[in-house]
Amino acid sequence: MPQSLRLLSCLLSLFCWQSAAAESLYRDESDWLKTMAFAAHQTDYSGTFVYQDGVGGHVEVSRITHVSDANGEHERLEGLNGARREIISSNNQVWLFLGDRKVKIERRHGERSFPALLPEQISSLKENYTIQQAEEDRVAGFHVHAVVFQPRDNLRYTHKMWAHSESGLLLKAVVLDERARIIEQYAFTHLTLGSNIDRTWIAKGIAAPTVPKRNEVTPTAKSGVQSLSADWKVDALPNGFKKIMEVTRPMRDRAQPVTHLVFSDGLAGISVFIEDVAGREGMNPGLSSQGALQVYGRISADKLITVVGEVPARTVIQVAESVRYAGQ
Amino acid sequence: MKQEISVLMDGELFEDEAEALLNKLKKDPQTQQEWLTYHLIGDALRQPEHVGRDISATFHARLQDEPTVFVPRRQTTQRVRHFALSAAASVMALALVAWLSMQAGVEPGPQLAAAPQANALRPASLSSTSGVSDYVMAHQEFSPSTDVHGAASYIHSVSGR
Numbered sequence: 001m002p003q004s005l006r007l008l009s010c011l012l013s014l015f016c017w018q019s020a021a022a023e024s025l026y027r028d029e030s031d032w033l034k035t036m037a038f039a040a041h042q043t044d045y046s047g048t049f050v051y052q053d054g055v056g057g058h059v060e061v062s063r064i065t066h067v068s069d070a071n072g073e074h075e076r077l078e079g080l081n082g083a084r085r086e087i088i089s090s091n092n093q094v095w096l097f098l099g100d101r102k103v104k105i106e107r108r109h110g111e112r113s114f115p116a117l118l119p120e121q122i123s124s125l126k127e128n129y130t131i132q133q134a135e136e137d138r139v140a141g142f143h144v145h146a147v148v149f150q151p152r153d154n155l156r157y158t159h160k161m162w163a164h165s166e167s168g169l170l171l172k173a174v175v176l177d178e179r180a181r182i183i184e185q186y187a188f189t190h191l192t193l194g195s196n197i198d199r200t201w202i203a204k205g206i207a208a209p210t211v212p213k214r215n216e217v218t219p220t221a222k223s224g225v226q227s228l229s230a231d232w233k234v235d236a237l238p239n240g241f242k243k244i245m246e247v248t249r250p251m252r253d254r255a256q257p258v259t260h261l262v263f264s265d266g267l268a269g270i271s272v273f274i275e276d277v278a279g280r281e282g283m284n285p286g287l288s289s290q291g292a293l294q295v296y297g298r299i300s301a302d303k304l305i306t307v308v309g310e311v312p313a314r315t316v317i318q319v320a321e322s323v324r325y326a327g328q
Numbered sequence: 329m330k331q332e333i334s335v336l337m338d339g340e341l342f343e344d345e346a347e348a349l350l351n352k353l354k355k356d357p358q359t360q361q362e363w364l365t366y367h368l369i370g371d372a373l374r375q376p377e378h379v380g381r382d383i384s385a386t387f388h389a390r391l392q393d394e395p396t397v398f399v400p401r402r403q404t405t406q407r408v409r410h411f412a413l414s415a416a417a418s419v420m421a422l423a424l425v426a427w428l429s430m431q432a433g434v435e436p437g438p439q440l441a442a443a444p445q446a447n448a449l450r451p452a453s454l455s456s457t458s459g460v461s462d463y464v465m466a467h468q469e470f471s472p473s474t475d476v477h478g479a480a481s482y483i484h485s486v487s488g489r
Contacts, residue, residue, distance in 0.1 A: 033476060036476045037475040037476050040475060040476060040477065040478035041475075041478070049480065051480075051483045060483065062483060064478075064479050064480060065479075066478060066479055075478070075479035075482075076479070077479045077480070077482045077483065087479070087482045087485065089479070089482075094465070096485070121472060161476070170476060170477060170478070170480075173477065173480075186480060186483065244470065245470055249466070251462055251466065252462055260466060262467075262470040262471070264471070264472045266472060267472060267473065267476075268471075268472070268473060269467065269470065269471030269472050269473055269474075271463070271466065271467035271470070271471070273463055273466070290484050291483075291484065293464060293484045295463060295464065306463050308463045308464060308466075308467040309467070309471075310471065310473045
């Protein structure tokens, strides 16, 4: 680990003049992100990847399958160690399997515009990160190009991504903090590309009976996501984060819908959830994290405010502490 | 002199006067006798049934008969003080280390100054925190990060910790 860290920091410092000399396949470095997003949705692949939570040192091996066909997109992620943990998503539906239980998480809301990364997000990306093409390498036997997204402040993480040179599929990703410590990383160890992929799980997963959950919400289009007047303001949002969505949504085990705001700087997202604290007393306010994902909750008057994002702890705290009601 | 002794016994002499008189008491047997007499008078006034005897002579005799026992002095008070001091030193050292690591560990940006101390604590892991994964799933529906990472971003919800 220290060796790879040293190597990484060494590489990071070298990028400046390396990238100047590097022959870029793409005219604009931010094209990489568009290509990766496109490949993530359009490529059929199946493989095994290793995930490491850099903070806890916890390692997880998972199998991932993605199929895009006439019926839409189907994804499956299964943990290979320990008790059965599996997620199957089929277009707007997501199921979580824990042991023998199958829980329908919720319907994905709204029609996701695809490609999902909008041009304005790409332009804000360049304001917030220095994007540099790095070395070429091999991951899981595939030739890859590395790209580094270096933030311009310490309120977001550095992302280094290795994309398959042909398809653009993301095969390896590392998230680093401002001191170049690894926050989380994952890499494929085995990958199969193309149409010759087992698809029987798609029908099987959907057909399996769902364990009814308390107060399970299967929102219809009408009651699902509603736009909302801008009643809530976030005063201390880091520069470059723009609101991309504001909705009220039903969530599991809640009597009242939850206000959900989403902000994006082009690469990282920050979600702000606002709900009545009544009935949510079991929630423990404070900070929790997994890898690059931080969750911070606090209680303000009769509201529970929860902030989730792929940003450092100081950022989710700063955002959560600055949420205020600006409505009537 | 008798007047002075009486005032001394009432605790009404100034410190320097009292010191001078006590020095005199130690040296002059006559004055000592007067001191004892006045105490006897005081005792008589307070507890009339137990007076009438000069106990100083018998007390002195009995003290002479007491065996002299040599035992090591108990060190409790000293030990407590020693412990308290070393504990205080440890706390100081810890505080110094904590302060140093805070100086070195987290860069003191202006945003951090506004952030509460929760930042310094080790965050709980997500999957041990019930209810949090709902937020994570909802967040990942819309986060730009999900677009790039695809199904791999579900690892945060599925991770077996």
